[in-house]
Amino acid sequence: MIPVHYYLILSAVMFITGVVGVLTRRNAIIIFMCIELMLNSVNLTFVAFSSYLGNEAGQMFVFFVMAVAAAEAAVGLAIVIALFRNKQTVNINEVNILKW
Amino acid sequence: MNQLLTDTLHTAPIMGTIVLALVVILINAMKKDSLALEYWVSLIGIAANIGLAVWAFPLRGSAFAGTVMTGGFASLTAAVFLVAAGLTIILSRAYIEKIGVNFGEFFHLILMGAAGMMTFAAGTDLVVTFVGLELMSICLYALAGISRRVHKSNEAALKYFLLGAFASGFFLYGIALIYGMTGTTNILGIAQNIAAYKSEPLFLVGAGLLLVGFAFKIGAVPFHMWVPDVYEGSPTVVSAFMSTGAKAAAFAALLLVFTATFDFIHSSMNTVLSVLAVASMLVGNIVAISQTNVKRMLAYSSIGHAGYMLIGITAGGDVSMAGVLFYLISYMFTNLGAFGVASIIENAEQQGTDLENFRGLYYRRPLLAVLMGVFMFSLVGIPPLAGFFGKYYIFVAAIENGYTWLTIVGVITSMISVYYYLRVVVLMFFQAPEEAEAPQVTSGGTIALLVSAFGILLVGLFPSIVLGWMGGLF
Amino acid sequence: MIESYIPIFLIIGVAAIFGVVSVNMSWLLGPQRPYREKQSTYESGVDPVSTAHYRFSVKYYMVALSFIIFDIEVVFMYPWAVRFRELGWPGFVVMLVFVVVLAVGFIYELKKGALRWD
Numbered sequence: 001m002i003p004v005h006y007y008l009i010l011s012a013v014m015f016i017t018g019v020v021g022v023l024t025r026r027n028a029i030i031i032f033m034c035i036e037l038m039l040n041s042v043n044l045t046f047v048a049f050s051s052y053l054g055n056e057a058g059q060m061f062v063f064f065v066m067a068v069a070a071a072e073a074a075v076g077l078a079i080v081i082a083l084f085r086n087k088q089t090v091n092i093n094e095v096n097i098l099k100w
Numbered sequence: 101m102n103q104l105l106t107d108t109l110h111t112a113p114i115m116g117t118i119v120l121a122l123v124v125i126l127i128n129a130m131k132k133d134s135l136a137l138e139y140w141v142s143l144i145g146i147a148a149n150i151g152l153a154v155w156a157f158p159l160r161g162s163a164f165a166g167t168v169m170t171g172g173f174a175s176l177t178a179a180v181f182l183v184a185a186g187l188t189i190i191l192s193r194a195y196i197e198k199i200g201v202n203f204g205e206f207f208h209l210i211l212m213g214a215a216g217m218m219t220f221a222a223g224t225d226l227v228v229t230f231v232g233l234e235l236m237s238i239c240l241y242a243l244a245g246i247s248r249r250v251h252k253s254n255e256a257a258l259k260y261f262l263l264g265a266f267a268s269g270f271f272l273y274g275i276a277l278i279y280g281m282t283g284t285t286n287i288l289g290i291a292q293n294i295a296a297y298k299s300e301p302l303f304l305v306g307a308g309l310l311l312v313g314f315a316f317k318i319g320a321v322p323f324h325m326w327v328p329d330v331y332e333g334s335p336t337v338v339s340a341f342m343s344t345g346a347k348a349a350a351f352a353a354l355l356l357v358f359t360a361t362f363d364f365i366h367s368s369m370n371t372v373l374s375v376l377a378v379a380s381m382l383v384g385n386i387v388a389i390s391q392t393n394v395k396r397m398l399a400y401s402s403i404g405h406a407g408y409m410l411i412g413i414t415a416g417g418d419v420s421m422a423g424v425l426f427y428l429i430s431y432m433f434t435n436l437g438a439f440g441v442a443s444i445i446e447n448a449e450q451q452g453t454d455l456e457n458f459r460g461l462y463y464r465r466p467l468l469a470v471l472m473g474v475f476m477f478s479l480v481g482i483p484p485l486a487g488f489f490g491k492y493y494i495f496v497a498a499i500e501n502g503y504t505w506l507t508i509v510g511v512i513t514s515m516i517s518v519y520y521y522l523r524v525v526v527l528m529f530f531q532a533p534e535e536a537e538a539p540q541v542t543s544g545g546t547i548a549l550l551v552s553a554f555g556i557l558l559v560g561l562f563p564s565i566v567l568g569w570m571g572g573l574f
Numbered sequence: 575m576i577e578s579y580i581p582i583f584l585i586i587g588v589a590a591i592f593g594v595v596s597v598n599m600s601w602l603l604g605p606q607r608p609y610r611e612k613q614s615t616y617e618s619g620v621d622p623v624s625t626a627h628y629r630f631s632v633k634y635y636m637v638a639l640s641f642i643i644f645d646i647e648v649v650f651m652y653p654w655a656v657r658f659r660e661l662g663w664p665g666f667v668v669m670l671v672f673v674v675v676l677a678v679g680f681i682y683e684l685k686k687g688a689l690r691w692d
Contacts, residue, residue, distance in 0.1 A: 008280075013589045015273055020593035022266055031262055038269035042276050049280035057285055058276075061227055063649045065272060068234040070646035072265055074639045075241050079257045081635065082248040092262075095255050097333075104664045122678045129685035301582045 007048030014041035028080050028090040032073075039069050107163035110170040113153040113178040114218045120145035121211035128204035138204040139193055142211060146186040153179040166286060167225035169356070173573045174222035176425070177352045181221070183555075184345040184432050185214035190548040191440045192337040194540075198448050199335060201247045209246075210341060213239035217345050221352035226275045226285040229353055233271070233317070236349060237264050240342055244334040250450055256333025263316070263326040271313025277306030287357055304368065310357070311372065317350035318406045321379035331399035336446055336453065339395060340439030343402045344432040351409055351428055355421055358413060373414040374506055380407030381513040389520050394442050394453045397520060398435065401479060404517060405431055411506045412494040420497030422570040427494060429566060430478065430486030430559050437552035438475040441468055444549075445539050458524055460533025465541060469528040471549045476521040478556045481514055486559035493567075636688045647676055 014037060021034030043062045050058030084090055108115055123145070124138050131137065159171035168174070188210055196202045216239060219232030241264065245257025275285065281303040282290045290297075297303040312323065319327040331339040358369075384404030391397035405427075412424035442453045445461075445468075462469035478487035491514065495507045559566055615622050654661060654669050683689060 009585060009589075012585050013592050015269070016586070016589035016593040017596060018269065018593075020590070020597055022262075024597060028258060028262065032265070035262070035265045035269055038266075039272065042269065042272040045273065045276040046279065049276065053280070053283045055283050057227075057283075058279055060653075061230075061275070061279070061285060063653070064227055064231055066649055067646050068231065068238075068268075070642045071238055072234070072241075072261075072268075074643060075238050076261050076265065077635070077639070079241065079245045079254070079261050081632070082245055083254040083258055086249065086251050086254055092258070095258060097252055097255055101664050101667070104667060118675075122675065125682050126678055129682040301579045305582055 004048055004052040007044060011041040011044040011048065014038075014044065026091050026093050028083070028092055028095075031092070032076055032080070036069060036073070039065055107168075110156060110159050110161070110163045111168055111174075111222070112156050113149050113175065113182070114168075114215055114222065116145070116149040116152050117182070117211055117215040117218065120149065121208050121215060124204065124211060125208040128208065135202055135204055138207050139189065142189050142207045143186060145211075146182050146189070150179055150182045150186075153182065162224060166288065167223065167228045168219070169222045169224050173352075173356070174218070176569060176573070177221040177348070178218040180348055180429055180432055181214045181217040181345050184341060184348070184436060185210050187436050187440070187548045187551060188337055188341040188345075190544045191340065191436075191443055192335075193544050194542040195335065195337050195443045195446075195545075198446075198540075199247050199250075199450055200448070201335070203246075206243070206246060209239045209243050213243065213341065214345065217349035220349045221356065223353070224287045224356065226278070226287065229287075229357070230268075230272065230275065232349075233353070234268065236346060237268070237317075240264075240338070240346055243338040243341070244330060246338070247335050247450065252333040252450065253335060256330045259326055260330040260334075267313050267316030267323070270309045270316070274306045274309030274311070274313060277302050277309065281306065298368065307369065308372070311369065314350060314354050314357075315376060318347055318354070318409075319380075319403050320376045320406050320410060321383040321403060324380070324383070324403045324406075327403055328396050328399040331402070332393060332396045335450065336395060336439055336443035339399075340436050340443065343398070343439065344435050347402065347406065348428045348432055351406075351413075351424060354413060355424060359421060370414050370416075373410055374503070377407045377410035377414055377506060378509050380404060380410060381509055382407075385513040385516045385520075388517070391520070392455050394445075394455060394458065394524065395439070397455075397524075398438055398442070401517065401521070402435065404513060405479075407513070408491060408494060408510055411498050411503065411510055414506065415494075415498040415501040415503050417497060417501055420494060420501065422567055422573070423490070423493030423497050425570055425573075426559075426563070426566055427490035430490040430556065433552045433555035433559065434475050434478040434485075434487055437471065437549055437556070438479065440545065440549050440552065441472045441475065444468065444541055444545050455524065455527060459527050459531045461528040463533045464538040467546070468539070468541060468549075471553050472528060473525050474553045474556060476525050478560070480518050480521045484557075484560045486556045486563075489560060489563040493563075633691060640683060640688065643679070644676070647672075 018034045018036075018038035018041060021037065022031050025031050025034065043065055046058040046062050046065070050056060050062075080090055083095065087094065089095075120142065124142055127134050127138055127141065153175045156171050157175040159175075161170050162168060163170050189207055192206060192210070196206055213236050216232050216235030216237070220229060220236055221232070223229035223232050241257055241261045244260050245253055247253040278290065279285050281297050281300055282293065284290060316323040316326075331343060334342065380403050384400050384402070384407060388397050388400035388404065391400060409424050409427050409431075412420040412427065445457055446453050458472070461472070474485065478485035481487045481491045483489075491510070495510055498504070498507045498510075611617060650672060651669065654665055658665065
């Protein structure tokens, strides 16, 4: 039996990797992939806790997170495509009309 | 089976709105050039759903195994979101034809967004809260980018999407940690044993991450970076819906989560909350001064208003919770109106919401200028308009609960805000117009703006009635 | 009280360092001695005939999206199917509602021609 801490540390590491990726990368698609990494690390946390506590609410939450992530991907990629058609780029440094 | 039926009936406003949204999208799929039909179906449906919300008001309790709240608070907030959605739809009819995105999907997305807001604000289980949040957000991402040939709109949608999804990540991680510590995602379940977890570090980290997610959604400093860009770049009616509905939903959910776990919040979180409040009030109101675009100025002002509402949440107690809800209602009418005027002033290229475009508006469109004046005065908080009482109740509650210093900051920043709100008024009334065409005003737009203005006046003249609805909600 | 936070800060610290390090490690450690052969797309293989940034038809995107959405929704049907007998009629009605909502989306997609290939 692997202790629950291992899962938690792994998912914390995954989560922070995602956060660092979002903050340092400049390609909209890669940023989006990093966000998905964050969501999946959350899923791992949920499943780990769920099995540790012997309570299935966490697993159910994972289903919802997955479904929502899929819907988010659909809308997000559509937005990226619309942007690419107008600007021919997905680099967020070149997406900068709006600023104060 | 009977239980299922009763639960469905008691959550009628949410269910009804979802059904309505599905009907609208079906009409859109089946029938060509059906914009007018969809428009009227949406409006009639919204009116019916407001009726359902009023009907469900006395049915205080919970449905679906304690995951959704019914009646009372849920009905009141549902009615607020439905009014916001209805006014947005009326305003957007002419606007989406002007900017050339006259798709029926527009109404569908607004209705689904409203359903998401209701779910978000009524969820007493974090699963439901999360699903509602995402339903609302995903609709708003799509709405922000709906004029897909305009760079500004693409950019706003991309920024909103990336930062919104990023914030959802924090929100979820917070929920995961709270679940791990408490073994439940039900807010009431968490609240029951709060004393046992109160000082568990992992629980505190979870609650902190949850707060980060909320702060992103309400646009509180330092999580406000997206607000100005998104409000400026999105189609103006969408900004109106976002700044009122989405913000109100996030605040309502915050209220729900935080009133249930009140002792905990009051002991451990109020420093953080008051810092957020002060930072939002200062940054929002001071940066707004230097803006030349009215949409962007309203975005910064909405950051400032999030700060005022955070004072109410920090102070806690029934009076200030009612104050926050009151503030949400008055702010909904006011900001919808202000963005509505901007959407009428705006030209077909989605440009022309600069301060310059408001110069001498009174001489071109007197009614529009007078209405904008009312909205600006309400945002400042001049009695007897609704905005005044919102601020008043929150400040009084804060002083009663010993947060006098927060009130002082609030009053000072309100003084600052007078400058940039009244600048618009001065420009409209006391400056000669340049050579410019008068903007096209449609009857629908006028009606929506008049409704907003009357709402502000009524709420401002009879605040005790509105407060009466909130009696014993918390 | 404050001591009990130490493990949390430790985890956050370790995770942050790991995040930064692992993202930048390949760039730091990997030897960067590019030469012409190495920069070609396939060191041993046929040279590509056109740029890899070829724009695919948006139809692929539509199909992929439909797949994601409908594939993920099945996730909710499995638990229902497993507990089908225990859930009984209420479960069936709820699943029916779920499928109807999905069907509305599907009708919309069909009518808008998202699945028409030509």
